[in-house]
Amino acid sequence: MIEIKGLSFKRDSRFIFQNLEMTVAQGKITAILGPSGSGKTTLLRMIGGQLKPQYGFLKYKGKDIASMSRSELFGFRKNLGMLFQSSALFTDLNVFENVAFPLRRHTNLSRQAIRDLVLMKLNAVGLRGAASLEPSQLSGGMARRVALARAIALDPHLLLYDEPFTGQDPISMGILISLIKSLSGTLNATSLIVSHDVMETLTIADYVYVIFDGSVIGEGTPREILDSSSPKVQQFINGTRNGPVPFHLDAEDLEKQLMVVEKN
Amino acid sequence: MIALLDRLGVWALNYLSRLGRATSMWFTSVAHIPHGQDMHLVLNQLHHVGVRSVLIIVLSAFSIGAVIALQFHTQLSRFGAEDAVGLGLTLTLLRELGPVVTGLLFAGRAGSAITAEIGLMKTTEQLSSMEMMGVDPLYRIVAPRLWAGIISMPLLTIIFNVVGIFGGFIVAVQWLGSDPGGFWSGMQAGVELWNDIGKGLLKSLLFALVITWIAVFQGYDTEPTAEGVGLATTRTVVLSSVVVLAMDFFLTLIMYGDF
Numbered sequence: 001m002i003e004i005k006g007l008s009f010k011r012d013s014r015f016i017f018q019n020l021e022m023t024v025a026q027g028k029i030t031a032i033l034g035p036s037g038s039g040k041t042t043l044l045r046m047i048g049g050q051l052k053p054q055y056g057f058l059k060y061k062g063k064d065i066a067s068m069s070r071s072e073l074f075g076f077r078k079n080l081g082m083l084f085q086s087s088a089l090f091t092d093l094n095v096f097e098n099v100a101f102p103l104r105r106h107t108n109l110s111r112q113a114i115r116d117l118v119l120m121k122l123n124a125v126g127l128r129g130a131a132s133l134e135p136s137q138l139s140g141g142m143a144r145r146v147a148l149a150r151a152i153a154l155d156p157h158l159l160l161y162d163e164p165f166t167g168q169d170p171i172s173m174g175i176l177i178s179l180i181k182s183l184s185g186t187l188n189a190t191s192l193i194v195s196h197d198v199m200e201t202l203t204i205a206d207y208v209y210v211i212f213d214g215s216v217i218g219e220g221t222p223r224e225i226l227d228s229s230s231p232k233v234q235q236f237i238n239g240t241r242n243g244p245v246p247f248h249l250d251a252e253d254l255e256k257q258l259m260v261v262e263k264n
Numbered sequence: 265m266i267a268l269l270d271r272l273g274v275w276a277l278n279y280l281s282r283l284g285r286a287t288s289m290w291f292t293s294v295a296h297i298p299h300g301q302d303m304h305l306v307l308n309q310l311h312h313v314g315v316r317s318v319l320i321i322v323l324s325a326f327s328i329g330a331v332i333a334l335q336f337h338t339q340l341s342r343f344g345a346e347d348a349v350g351l352g353l354t355l356t357l358l359r360e361l362g363p364v365v366t367g368l369l370f371a372g373r374a375g376s377a378i379t380a381e382i383g384l385m386k387t388t389e390q391l392s393s394m395e396m397m398g399v400d401p402l403y404r405i406v407a408p409r410l411w412a413g414i415i416s417m418p419l420l421t422i423i424f425n426v427v428g429i430f431g432g433f434i435v436a437v438q439w440l441g442s443d444p445g446g447f448w449s450g451m452q453a454g455v456e457l458w459n460d461i462g463k464g465l466l467k468s469l470l471f472a473l474v475i476t477w478i479a480v481f482q483g484y485d486t487e488p489t490a491e492g493v494g495l496a497t498t499r500t501v502v503l504s505s506v507v508v509l510a511m512d513f514f515l516t517l518i519m520y521g522d523f
Contacts, residue, residue: 048396077398088393091385102397104301105404147393160396 001026001158001190002047006056009042016042018214020056029184029191031205033198033225035236035245038211040194041085044160047192048082049073060158078106081151081189085163087143089135095122095146096131102153121149125179141172145179152183159189165197177204198237202226210236212245286481293407293480305408306415313374313409314416318423320373321366325424328365329431332356337440346436347446351454353432354425358455358464359520362425364512367471370417371504375479378409379500382483383493391484406480413476414469421468463519470511475504 002024009017016039024030034040045051046058052066059065060076068076089098099118103109109117122128125145135143144164151159161180165173181204184191195201202208202222210218210225210233218225218233228234235243251257298306336349382405385391391401429451436442455461479500486496 045392050392050395074398074400077396080396080398082393082396084389084393086389088389090390090394091388102399105397105399 001061002192003059003062004056005059007046007053007058008055009039009046009051009053015214017053020211020215022209022216024190024192025207026190027184027188028206029180029193029204031193031195031201031208032211033195033201033208033236034211035196039214040196040211041162044082044162044192044194047160048077048080078102078154079157080160081154081156081158082160083144083148083151083162083164085166087135087140087147089138089143089147089150091135093135094131095127095133095135095138098135098146099150099153102150106154117153118149121153122146124152124183125149126175141168141175144168144172144176148176148179148183152187155187155189157189159183159187159191161191161193161195163195163197164193165195165200173200180204198239202237212236282485285485286477289402289406289481289484290410290477293402293410296403296407298408298411302403302408305404306411309408309412310416313370313378313412314420317370317373317416317420320369321420321424322427324365324369325427326431328361329353329357329428329433330435332361332428333432333436334440337436337442346440346442347450349432349436349442349450350429350447351450353436354429354451354455355460357425357428358460360464360512360516362421362428363464363468363471364508366417366421366424366468367475367508368505370413370420370472371475371479371508372501374413374416375475375500375504376497378413378476378479379483379486379497380493382406382409382480383486383488383496386484386486387488387490387493401484406484409480410476413479414472417472417475418465418468421465425464467512467515467519470515471508474507474511478504478507 002022004020004022004024007017007020008015020043022032032040032043042051046053047060047065049065049068057064057066063076065073065076089095090101093101096118099121100114103114103117107114119128119131122131125148127142127145127149130138130142130146135146138146148164164176164180168176177200180191180193183189193201193205202225205222208218208220208222208225209216210228212232218228218230220228225233225237228237232244234240235245241247332353333349336352337346340346340348340352382391385405391405394401394404433444433447437444437447482496482500482503486492
């Protein structure tokens with residue numbers, strides 16, 4: 001469904017991605033794992049057409065996203081639901097209106113039908129009772145679930161999740177994991193999760209890519225990733241400090257930097 | 265020397281790029297005349313930028329009208345020309361102070377609020393999420409604010425003028441004892457519909473176009489950080505105020521200049 005070929009993207013002079021190759025299969029949950037700052041969110045923004053790659057292409061159902069016209073792009077996004085890391089709920093609308101927003105903008109449904117749909121979506125995430133609350137009255141986990149209800153309001157074909165498990169308590173995390181899994185099955189949607197929460201992601205993903213330093217360092221089913229012989233992949237999934245992935249950025253020797261004696 | 269030219273070139277290119285983005289944003293937004301379900305967004309913004317600015321406009325207009333009347337009366341009474349206070353006050357308000365002071369107050373009260381609100385929406389990814397839902401923020405967020413500013417500023421200028429004249433009347437007639445007939449008849453005889461009222465309102469409309477343009481662009485183009493939003497808000501107030509004052513000089517030259 002999504003095909004990424006030879007994709008390169010750089011900011012200033014630094015390459016975020018170099019010659020990236022990926023395929024996101026129809027109806028499956030694909031996960032992209034990688035450390036913070038590895039460009040995972042940037043990749044989601046490129047899939048959503050908010051950023052354009054300098055080289056290579058991203059195709060959705062055979063159509064290059066970067067070469068879509070503005071109206072084509074907004075049409076494509078009607079089939080897309082994205083869960084933002086910050087939830088990104090509209091602060092001038094209450095919970096009900098946040099979920100109703102895409103329905104009101106993109107459908108001609110009656111008020112009653114929109115009301116019923118919104119309540120069903122909120123029910124699916126367990127927050128029907130929060131319909132009249134303002135976003136400022138929600139906890140982080142509740143806000144994430146409301147954002148999820150909004151993302152699935154139009155039953156999209158493609159669901160993008162940006163760090164869905166970050167900052168969640170164990171109960172919220174468990175609920176989110178089961179929701180993502182069940183929604184993918186119910187909607188038969190293609191799901192793409194970017195995350196650095198390894199174990200939670202591996203429990204629901206059908207296929208996993210591990211990226212580091214702008215390119216794919218490992219891919220396969222969750223089992224294959226866990227059994228990977230790549231030292232970089234093993235260091236990332238086990239969270240070990242020592243290994244080929246450096247913890248420290250390049251810098252001058254610590255002793256030399258600390259033991260400086262001012263010369264008069 | 266080469267490094268200096270290099271920096272100058274980068275600055276010029278960045279400036280032109282921002283100007284291009286701002287112009288493109290303005291035309292795209294203004295071309296979208298709100299209708300249907302977007303009308304309530306304009307009404308909502310009319311309340312935020314227009315109705316909520318009325319109090320500061322009324323208070324400022326009353327005190328400015330009162331002070332001008334006091335100054336005029338003090339000077340003109342030395343020549344026995346107190347009857348001209350009404351006309352002088354009215355022309356000053358209609359032609360200059362009404363549109364200019366309303367513009368400055370509007371930039372400080374509503375312009376800064378528009379920039380901060382849009383900037384915060386950008387910082388919290390609300391604009392991005394709207395785009396990802398296939399809803400163009402230029403239509404949903406920017407256009408209603410632009411139209412609300414364009415509609416409300418001339419109305420606020422009318423309120424400013426009326427309250428300013430009332431403030432002047434209270435001081436000149438009720439307090440300092442000028443003849444009320446002279447106050448009103450001088451105004452009736454001297455004020456022209458187009459030349460004074462029309463041109464003053466045209467000025468305020470042009471100020472509204474520029475102030476709302478600056479406010480929405482600064483918010484939309486802000487660096488998505490707390491510091492970025494603060495700087496963008498400050499830039500809106502400073503830039504709008506300077507542009508309003510500069511524009512006023514050139515508009516006055518064109519409208520009333522005797523070449």
